[in-house]
Amino acid sequence: MDNTEKRPLLSRNRSVDSDAFGAYVQRPKSHRILACTAVLFTEGLERVAFYGITANFVLFLNHSPFDWLAQNAASALFFLMGLAFVMSVLCGWFADTTLGRFKTIALSFVVYMIGYAFLPVLGYGSEHKDGFLKEFCGDYDRDWVNLNDLTLGVDDDDNKPTWTMFREYCAWAVLLSLFIISIGAGSVSANLAPFGADQVKHEGPEVTRAFFNWYYWAINLGSLIALGIVAYFQQNKNFFVGFLIPAACLALACLVFLMGRCFYVMKKPAGSVMTNTCRIICMAFKNRRRRQDYLQDKGDHPFDVEPPPGFLDMAKIRYGGCFHESSVEDVKALGKVIPVFLALIPYWMVYYQMQTTFLLQGLHMRISVRPENRTFNSSSEHFKSQDFQVPAAWLTLFDIILLLALIPIMDRCVYPCLERRGYNLSMLKRIAIGMVFSVLSMLCAGTVELERKKQGSWTEHISGDVYNGTEMWIFWQIPQYALIGISEVFASVAGLEFAYSQAPKSMQGLIMGLFCLASGIGSFVGSGLLFLVSQPLIHWMSKLDKGNINKGKLENYFFLLGIIQFIALLVFLYITRNYDKTKKLSSSRNGSPDKFVQRRSPNSRHVQRDVYNSYDG
Numbered sequence: 001m002d003n004t005e006k007r008p009l010l011s012r013n014r015s016v017d018s019d020a021f022g023a024y025v026q027r028p029k030s031h032r033i034l035a036c037t038a039v040l041f042t043e044g045l046e047r048v049a050f051y052g053i054t055a056n057f058v059l060f061l062n063h064s065p066f067d068w069l070a071q072n073a074a075s076a077l078f079f080l081m082g083l084a085f086v087m088s089v090l091c092g093w094f095a096d097t098t099l100g101r102f103k104t105i106a107l108s109f110v111v112y113m114i115g116y117a118f119l120p121v122l123g124y125g126s127e128h129k130d131g132f133l134k135e136f137c138g139d140y141d142r143d144w145v146n147l148n149d150l151t152l153g154v155d156d157d158d159n160k161p162t163w164t165m166f167r168e169y170c171a172w173a174v175l176l177s178l179f180i181i182s183i184g185a186g187s188v189s190a191n192l193a194p195f196g197a198d199q200v201k202h203e204g205p206e207v208t209r210a211f212f213n214w215y216y217w218a219i220n221l222g223s224l225i226a227l228g229i230v231a232y233f234q235q236n237k238n239f240f241v242g243f244l245i246p247a248a249c250l251a252l253a254c255l256v257f258l259m260g261r262c263f264y265v266m267k268k269p270a271g272s273v274m275t276n277t278c279r280i281i282c283m284a285f286k287n288r289r290r291r292q293d294y295l296q297d298k299g300d301h302p303f304d305v306e307p308p309p310g311f312l313d314m315a316k317i318r319y320g321g322c323f324h325e326s327s328v329e330d331v332k333a334l335g336k337v338i339p340v341f342l343a344l345i346p347y348w349m350v351y352y353q354m355q356t357t358f359l360l361q362g363l364h365m366r367i368s369v370r371p372e373n374r375t376f377n378s379s380s381e382h383f384k385s386q387d388f389q390v391p392a393a394w395l396t397l398f399d400i401i402l403l404l405a406l407i408p409i410m411d412r413c414v415y416p417c418l419e420r421r422g423y424n425l426s427m428l429k430r431i432a433i434g435m436v437f438s439v440l441s442m443l444c445a446g447t448v449e450l451e452r453k454k455q456g457s458w459t460e461h462i463s464g465d466v467y468n469g470t471e472m473w474i475f476w477q478i479p480q481y482a483l484i485g486i487s488e489v490f491a492s493v494a495g496l497e498f499a500y501s502q503a504p505k506s507m508q509g510l511i512m513g514l515f516c517l518a519s520g521i522g523s524f525v526g527s528g529l530l531f532l533v534s535q536p537l538i539h540w541m542s543k544l545d546k547g548n549i550n551k552g553k554l555e556n557y558f559f560l561l562g563i564i565q566f567i568a569l570l571v572f573l574y575i576t577r578n579y580d581k582t583k584k585l586s587s588s589r590n591g592s593p594d595k596f597v598q599r600r601s602p603n604s605r606h607v608q609r610d611v612y613n614s615y616d617g
């Protein structure tokens with residue numbers, strides 16, 4: 001460096017960034033702050049919109065005039081969450097290879113709002129079912145379901161055709177809306193955080209870490225608003241207003257994002273490693289016969305000490321392929337993490353019960369604060385509570401609050417204290433501990449369901465409909481939500497760390513995408529399992545009315561999930577039994593300790609792909 005150089009490379013008031021063509025340019029610090037602020041506000045408002053759907057969507061489909069069966073209402077939400085994660089992988093690839101992140105996000109918001117526009121319309125129709133909704137969705141034709149007998153009777157529809165969610169009332173509008181929303185939500189979550197990281201990429205790791213801390217809080221603030229305020233309006237007022245508020249937040253998020261355009265650093269698409277990975281796999285498959293010939297020739301030379309090539313090795317240049325050694329070795333790294341991701345699928349099946357069956361269970365418990373404050377309504381012949389009703393979706397807040405409290409405690413107090421005493425909880429050990437807590441959560445939920453059925457009957461008027469449950473107070477669900485939250489601190493956070501730390505630099509984005517894909521698969525498998533146990537042969541979900549579970553066997557479903565998770569835990573322990581030993585041996589040979597540099601980075605189930613995929617830059 002020239003000793004006469006006196007101007008610093010990075011001044012206090014101006015930051016260094018690269019333009020769309022890779023040339024380094026300087027921009028005012030205020031532009032960076034405004035760009036990051038726009039991204040953070042956009043993410044917070046978008047999360048209000050997304051969790052404004054998931055908070056009470058089971059209740060929305062379950063109540064009049066839609067009257068979806070309980071398992072079908074839950075399956076619809078499984079469909080949304082699973083498809084959103086699948087779309088996040090595809091849309092992330094699309095942004096990297098075709099449009100770039102800014103244009104992809106802008107287009108995603110347009111798609112997002114088109115899908116979201118159906119929800120206030122359906123919410124308005126639920127308040128005008130004899131006029132507008134009938135013209136929009138047609139006549140209600142599910143006359144075989146006994147909607148009048150809400151508490152007693154025998155489910156005698158075993159010989160009737162299986163009633164899937166595709167045959168429910170207004171299913172075409174509901175599922176079309178969810179499909180379009182999943183594309184928009186998945187694309188925004190896949191690209192917004194990496195786009196925000198581009199704004200601070202050249203400011204150093206401390207600035208990048210600070211951005212992700214704020215990004216994490218924006219996500220959780222949005223979820224708190226959705227679950228605390230929007231869910232209250234949906235349950236205790238009406239769904240038209242309950243969907244209109246998050247729809248307005250979504251439109252405002254799009255507006256804020258576009259307003260920051262003049263301050264953004266925007267890059268052209270530079271290609272995706274996913275495309276290169278697919279080419280390597282195809283090349284190896286094409287050369288598979290050549291590998292057989294090579295192994296046969298090697299058998300004729302027993303003194304050849306060179307190890308035989310693997311399947312993917314046939315894509316290397318030295319074996320007749322067209323890819324460099326490092327590129328193929330990076331793809332081979334997928335084989336180490338994919339089994340771990342597959343073992344986590346049952347965990348996600350358990351996790352998604354919070355927004356589905358846990359909510360359904362809570363709707364059949366006492367949600368009124370004071371049980372003695374109720375009056376008899378002669379017109380409906382039911383007791384009606386005159387006191388404040390706790391929104392069933394509020395129980396999810398215990399998961400979020402516990403998560404926010406425990407992550408810094410574990411990261412700054414518990415883990416360092418254990419390390420000083422010689423106990424090192426590796427990422428895989430923490431994942432296993434999280435699985436244990438998820439098993440306990442299912443056991444707790446099943447026990448609560450058994451005890452709930454033993455209590456005296458109780459009737460609540462929720463969102464204009466009658467729900468016949470028991471006198472057991474809804475806050476008895478807190479332990480099962482809390483156990484899910486504790487499991488998330490261990491399994492989800494450590495799973496994110498494992499995915500990011502084990503990925504070669506060129507594969508970080510793809511491996512994080514696969515981690516989220518496993519989460520989406522868990523949602524789909526959970527939906528399939530719920531459909532399976534609802535069949536007449538098993539009959540764990542009753543079809544007596546739109547959402548009654550008093551005559552069903554929901555506790556068996558919870559216990560089955562606990563058993564599946566326990567088996568998955570054993571499989572996980574088996575496939576990872578030698579991983580830590582191998583990793584330590586490899587680290588000692590390389591002369592470098594095994595460290596994960598981003599333990600304190602934002603890590604929550606709500607920010608899986610949103611946060612960690614961004615470090616790929």
